[in-house]
Amino acid sequence: MASGPRKKYLLAPGPTPVPAEVLLRMAAPTIHHRTPEFEAIVATVRDQLKQVWQTSQDVVTLASSGTGAMEASIVNTLSPGDAILCVNGGKFGERWMKMGKTFGLNVEELKVEWGKAVDPAAIEAALKKRPEIRAVLVQASETSTTVLHPVEQIASVTRARDTLLMVDGITAVGVTDMPMDRWGIDVLVSGSQKAFMLPPGLAFIAFSERAWKATESAKLPRFYFDLRRERDNLHKNTTAYTPAINLIYGLNQALDMILAEGLPNLFARFARLGDAMRAGVRAMGLELVAPDAPSPAVTGVFTPAGIDSGALQKYLRNQLGVEVAGGQDQFKGKILRLAHLGFSDTFDIVTCIAALEFGLAKFQHDVPFGRGVGAAQAVLATGLPAAVAKS
Amino acid sequence: MASGPRKKYLLAPGPTPVPAEVLLRMAAPTIHHRTPEFEAIVATVRDQLKQVWQTSQDVVTLASSGTGAMEASIVNTLSPGDAILCVNGGKFGERWMKMGKTFGLNVEELKVEWGKAVDPAAIEAALKKRPEIRAVLVQASETSTTVLHPVEQIASVTRARDTLLMVDGITAVGVTDMPMDRWGIDVLVSGSQKAFMLPPGLAFIAFSERAWKATESAKLPRFYFDLRRERDNLHKNTTAYTPAINLIYGLNQALDMILAEGLPNLFARFARLGDAMRAGVRAMGLELVAPDAPSPAVTGVFTPAGIDSGALQKYLRNQLGVEVAGGQDQFKGKILRLAHLGFSDTFDIVTCIAALEFGLAKFQHDVPFGRGVGAAQAVLATGLPAAVAKS
Numbered sequence: 001m002a003s004g005p006r007k008k009y010l011l012a013p014g015p016t017p018v019p020a021e022v023l024l025r026m027a028a029p030t031i032h033h034r035t036p037e038f039e040a041i042v043a044t045v046r047d048q049l050k051q052v053w054q055t056s057q058d059v060v061t062l063a064s065s066g067t068g069a070m071e072a073s074i075v076n077t078l079s080p081g082d083a084i085l086c087v088n089g090g091k092f093g094e095r096w097m098k099m100g101k102t103f104g105l106n107v108e109e110l111k112v113e114w115g116k117a118v119d120p121a122a123i124e125a126a127l128k129k130r131p132e133i134r135a136v137l138v139q140a141s142e143t144s145t146t147v148l149h150p151v152e153q154i155a156s157v158t159r160a161r162d163t164l165l166m167v168d169g170i171t172a173v174g175v176t177d178m179p180m181d182r183w184g185i186d187v188l189v190s191g192s193q194k195a196f197m198l199p200p201g202l203a204f205i206a207f208s209e210r211a212w213k214a215t216e217s218a219k220l221p222r223f224y225f226d227l228r229r230e231r232d233n234l235h236k237n238t239t240a241y242t243p244a245i246n247l248i249y250g251l252n253q254a255l256d257m258i259l260a261e262g263l264p265n266l267f268a269r270f271a272r273l274g275d276a277m278r279a280g281v282r283a284m285g286l287e288l289v290a291p292d293a294p295s296p297a298v299t300g301v302f303t304p305a306g307i308d309s310g311a312l313q314k315y316l317r318n319q320l321g322v323e324v325a326g327g328q329d330q331f332k333g334k335i336l337r338l339a340h341l342g343f344s345d346t347f348d349i350v351t352c353i354a355a356l357e358f359g360l361a362k363f364q365h366d367v368p369f370g371r372g373v374g375a376a377q378a379v380l381a382t383g384l385p386a387a388v389a390k391s
Numbered sequence: 392m393a394s395g396p397r398k399k400y401l402l403a404p405g406p407t408p409v410p411a412e413v414l415l416r417m418a419a420p421t422i423h424h425r426t427p428e429f430e431a432i433v434a435t436v437r438d439q440l441k442q443v444w445q446t447s448q449d450v451v452t453l454a455s456s457g458t459g460a461m462e463a464s465i466v467n468t469l470s471p472g473d474a475i476l477c478v479n480g481g482k483f484g485e486r487w488m489k490m491g492k493t494f495g496l497n498v499e500e501l502k503v504e505w506g507k508a509v510d511p512a513a514i515e516a517a518l519k520k521r522p523e524i525r526a527v528l529v530q531a532s533e534t535s536t537t538v539l540h541p542v543e544q545i546a547s548v549t550r551a552r553d554t555l556l557m558v559d560g561i562t563a564v565g566v567t568d569m570p571m572d573r574w575g576i577d578v579l580v581s582g583s584q585k586a587f588m589l590p591p592g593l594a595f596i597a598f599s600e601r602a603w604k605a606t607e608s609a610k611l612p613r614f615y616f617d618l619r620r621e622r623d624n625l626h627k628n629t630t631a632y633t634p635a636i637n638l639i640y641g642l643n644q645a646l647d648m649i650l651a652e653g654l655p656n657l658f659a660r661f662a663r664l665g666d667a668m669r670a671g672v673r674a675m676g677l678e679l680v681a682p683d684a685p686s687p688a689v690t691g692v693f694t695p696a697g698i699d700s701g702a703l704q705k706y707l708r709n710q711l712g713v714e715v716a717g718g719q720d721q722f723k724g725k726i727l728r729l730a731h732l733g734f735s736d737t738f739d740i741v742t743c744i745a746a747l748e749f750g751l752a753k754f755q756h757d758v759p760f761g762r763g764v765g766a767a768q769a770v771l772a773t774g775l776p777a778a779v780a781k782s
Contacts, residue, residue, distance in 0.1 A: 387702070
């Protein structure tokens with residue numbers, strides 16, 4: 001304790017900080033889930049999620065991590081041997097591929113350079129070449145490379161075809177505008193520990209009309225993740241299996257907060273925080289991982305030559321209490337990932353950039369203190385209201 | 392909610408932020424106080440407080456604000472008509488005076504310019520002139536003017552005389568070295584909502600041997616604040632009246648954390664945070680209120696000409712969620728007071744200085760973003776360990 005940090009700052013792209021209001025709500029006594037009391041909460045949350053998904057369809061809440069909802073996307077809509085196209089531009093794109101292969105699908109890979117967004121024309125070309133492809137699977141925000149893929153444009157390709165678009169929106173829903181119905185997304189999934197300001201443990205999934213139709217002919221076996229059963233229960237304001245009761249309390253509280261802020265304000269906040277974070281790291285002379293298509297949820301930055309990003313990450317964690325993410329696979333040791341989603345605001349960016357300045361100084365990298373912070377502040381200040389001279 | 396701040400930062404000199412560990416400990420079920428279970432907690436806390444007070448005497452815990460402990464100092468040791476010398480260099484010095492007059496004491500005022508520390512020679516001169524003065528009453532840290540008075544030197548004057556030294560250590564005990572026994576302080580009081588990382592509601596008071604002796608002849612009436620009764624009970628690991636049970640749980644937890652860090656580390660931390668805060672505001676071109684004798688708990692700073700500190704304070708609170716204190720009386724509208732005690736560390740200083748930069752910019756005061764923050768960071772960095780190159 002003597003020399004360690006006293007406060008902890010969660011600035012990784014999930015889990016993200018949980019507000020006290022949500023923690024307190026989750027601390028309420030666990031009630032039984034087959035009661036009118038709990039069903040009223042389920043009904044409220046069901047309506048709230050539809051607003052966030054911007055859909056008239058049901059949004060099903062699962063007791064699982066986001067990966068569970070990814071699996072539910074596949075097993076509910078496809079049959080063994082079906083061809084799918086996976087956009088593989090990072091660790092989570094890879095996960096779609098592994099999952100497809102595990103379930104015996106015919107997986108076509110669309111490889112994308114790490115740090116770049118997929119070109120919708122490449123998707124269109126692949127679908128023209130193989131019209132039998134039943135689904136395109138992509139991340140909205142590829143958290144491993146901090147890239148935002150152009151979902152709207154991809155949807156304009158898939159919705160004109162008999163091809164489902166399945167979007168892993170785990171670090172995108174509630175972060176940036178992703179109007180499911182308007183764009184024509186067929187499957188949109190997310191998880192509780194990202195924009196939803198909750199601990200991990202819940203996943204969310206919505207299907208378009210044609211995705212629901214696909215469930216009727218899909219032959220892949222599913223039991224826990226059978227969404228038809230969940231939908232039937234949802235219409236009775238309940239769940240097929242035991243729900244994560246206290247997380248659902250917290251979800252209700254978090255959605256109250258999200259909807260009180262309003263989606264446009266929420267999206268503008270994360271856009272501004274992302275702009276500020278990128279301005280801060282650029283002012284420090286650091287190179288962005290995804291300068292052309294940056295995620296609004298997380299900023300990737302290359303550490304200077306000679307500084308192992310893993311060592312820097314550990315310094316920030318152990319000496320400053322600041323938890324950021326490092327890089328994976330080809331980015332291991334090379335990048336840091338700095339989050340700005342969920343319960344994140346002005347001083348989280350200031351803290352993150354200041355922490356980076358402290359860390360780089362301790363690794364003998366010469367950046368004047370305050371240069372990155374000042375550049376971030378200049379952007380953050382644009383989001384602050386003017387002062388009224390008289391109090 | 393749309394435009395307001397989402398997070399709140401308590402950077403005023405009390406109440407100070409309460410760590411989650413303390414909040415959770417206080418959330419335990421309230422037990423009865425006349426039980427072996429609660430008495431064990433009282434016994435532990437009694438020993439812990441003696442370590443913090445650096446005394447072999449008892450430290451009594453009262454269910455009151457700090458003002459209650461100030462009153463207990465007077466009513467337990469003095470009699471109507473007794474002469475006392477009050478160091479009046481701020482709002483809390485004034486309080487000693489008002490209290491003395493309320494209880495019919497013969498109050499001699501030693502006026503000190505706001506922002507300056509008292510000169511121990513002036514105290515010595517006053518005591519030489521009026522040897523009948525029974526007690527000298529002073530603040531260690533005068534929170535209203537952000538001054539640290541020289542308690543050690545004052546004690547060297549009083550301990551050679553038949554004069555008690557009563558020290559309001561409300562924002563000093565647990566912040567800076569104040570060894571009661573070694574220096575010869577006769578009465579040392581504090582409150583829970585400062586260095587003790589607790590909500591308000593508890594006050595602490597310790598008497599020297601000769602202060603306890605004075606209780607025998609003191610004629611001022613006292614009942615709730617009768618410390619002899621409290622001491623008798625304390626030796627039976629209980630309290631005279633109903634204790635603030637859950638606050639005592641929290642106190643136990645907070646003292647565990649304080650003693651695990653160790654007093655020398657704790658004092659060094661606040662000294663460094665204060666140095667950084669002062670470096671930050673000076674780099675912004677702002678003038679310190681108490682440059683010669685700055686409190687290690689709180690930094691006072693004059694706002695630039697034309698900027699009402701109350702308006703700036705409200706901007707920080709309402710637009711940034713940052714709670715700092717303004718000025719009182721002659722300092723009203725002129726100063727801000729920025730705290731660095733209790734559950735305070737590196738990024739609280741960064742946040743506070745960044746908030747000031749945002750606020751001043753919005754009041755059209757031209758300071759480049761990052762200048763103050765950078766100067767504070769340069770000081771804060773000295774307290775951070777070196778990086779080990781390999782993770």
